[in-house]
Amino acid sequence: MSSSLPESRPRRPSWIRARAPQGPGYERLRGLMRGLDLHTVCEEAHCPNLGECWKRGTATFMILGDTCTRACGFCAVKTGLPGQAPDGAEPRRVADAVARMGLRHAVVTSVNRDDQADGGASIFAATICAIRARVPGCAVEVLIPDFKGSREALEIVLAARPDVLNHNVETVPRLYRQARSGARFDRSLELLGRSKAAGMLTKSGIMVGLGEETEEVEETIRAIRSAGADVLTVGQYLSPSPKHLPVARYYTPEEFDRLRDFALGLGFQHVEAGPLVRSSYHAEEHVASGPASRRPEGPGPAGPRSETGPRTSVCAGGPRTPR
Numbered sequence: 001m002s003s004s005l006p007e008s009r010p011r012r013p014s015w016i017r018a019r020a021p022q023g024p025g026y027e028r029l030r031g032l033m034r035g036l037d038l039h040t041v042c043e044e045a046h047c048p049n050l051g052e053c054w055k056r057g058t059a060t061f062m063i064l065g066d067t068c069t070r071a072c073g074f075c076a077v078k079t080g081l082p083g084q085a086p087d088g089a090e091p092r093r094v095a096d097a098v099a100r101m102g103l104r105h106a107v108v109t110s111v112n113r114d115d116q117a118d119g120g121a122s123i124f125a126a127t128i129c130a131i132r133a134r135v136p137g138c139a140v141e142v143l144i145p146d147f148k149g150s151r152e153a154l155e156i157v158l159a160a161r162p163d164v165l166n167h168n169v170e171t172v173p174r175l176y177r178q179a180r181s182g183a184r185f186d187r188s189l190e191l192l193g194r195s196k197a198a199g200m201l202t203k204s205g206i207m208v209g210l211g212e213e214t215e216e217v218e219e220t221i222r223a224i225r226s227a228g229a230d231v232l233t234v235g236q237y238l239s240p241s242p243k244h245l246p247v248a249r250y251y252t253p254e255e256f257d258r259l260r261d262f263a264l265g266l267g268f269q270h271v272e273a274g275p276l277v278r279s280s281y282h283a284e285e286h287v288a289s290g291p292a293s294r295r296p297e298g299p300g301p302a303g304p305r306s307e308t309g310p311r312t313s314v315c316a317g318g319p320r321t322p323r
């Protein structure tokens, strides 16, 4: 088994087809995002589903600016030191966009903001609260960074009680150094476990095709489930540019079906697996309709819930003031 990522670049197979972003739906969303000075991970990460999702009127917001303080080898988002502090008015603008798009399930992610004391957690919480206030009944899913393992930062997000707490493990632990330097596999699992222990509906995802072995994928999925994740996404890694990590191989649709069956056998509530599956692809279908607070909160496979953390959202008392 090789310990490094391969240099060869296999040809893209016929089942990897992205719809070109165009048409009135796309133009409308693009105008809305630019008009409200908002970023989307759809655009910044060169998501292959952009044409389809935006035509359907959905998008994933990327808060805390457009510059990430880490440089993951798979990710197209701009990296560097953000020149600006987080924008305290951004949560309200995101809520505005959610209202204007008529979303019933909003997905919010961010760049890493390791330059901030709370990693941007307070802006996440304020965004959850702002959407709740502006669009009552809209489910809010947050796809959060690891906040460098800060329990305090995670607690700030959990206190706003998002409907879905998503954190991607991304790849198998052996490939973290090349693909996800600055992150730690055990730290991501701990975040998922803490979120589950706080009663969250939890979700995680991985990409395949970076050079991992099948057994490693299965071990990783098992670890994610053991940590307490309820929902899993598995998609094909696509290299955004020649400067990024190469694709080691393309999994076939049948292989994705096998991974989905394997994961379902471990007890995940929902598994989305396929070549173009991304964390937020058809996200509203990954969870039962309606806010998670209406769903039963069973303990995850990691064991009984901890009694720490609030069970009611801080949003009830008004949005948390960003630092």
Ligand code: SF4
Binding pocket: 041, 042, 043, 047, 048, 049, 050, 051, 053, 054, 058, 059, 060, 278, 279, 280, 281, 282
């Ligand atoms: S899959 Fe997610 S990131 Fe990609 S276009 Fe759709 S909403 Fe955006």
